[in-house]
Amino acid sequence: MTRRSAPVCGEHHVKKKWQATTFEYRESGIVVRVPKVFSWVCPKDGETSFTPDTTDELIATVRELVETAKRAKKRRSAFTEYVVAVGR
Numbered sequence: 001m002t003r004r005s006a007p008v009c010g011e012h013h014v015k016k017k018w019q020a021t022t023f024e025y026r027e028s029g030i031v032v033r034v035p036k037v038f039s040w041v042c043p044k045d046g047e048t049s050f051t052p053d054t055t056d057e058l059i060a061t062v063r064e065l066v067e068t069a070k071r072a073k074k075r076r077s078a079f080t081e082y083v084v085a086v087g088r
Helices: 052-074
Strands: 017-027 030-041
Touching (some): 017 052
Antiparallel strands (some): 017 030
């Protein structure tokens, strides 16, 4: 993240906080959750704003995971929930 002042929530007119949150996406009965994603979060209602780079990464990751889940669903896999972690 580059150093800059915190954005202000357009609805509540308070500064957002830079913190980890869980991103969630749903499509065709498939749920993808990505925990510990840093974003700007409104302290009033929890509305998140992701940086452009984070948004690009989330889009690519979600596409891959949804396609994988659709293939598993199509072959009627016994596995219905996956946890994937990438070490640092």
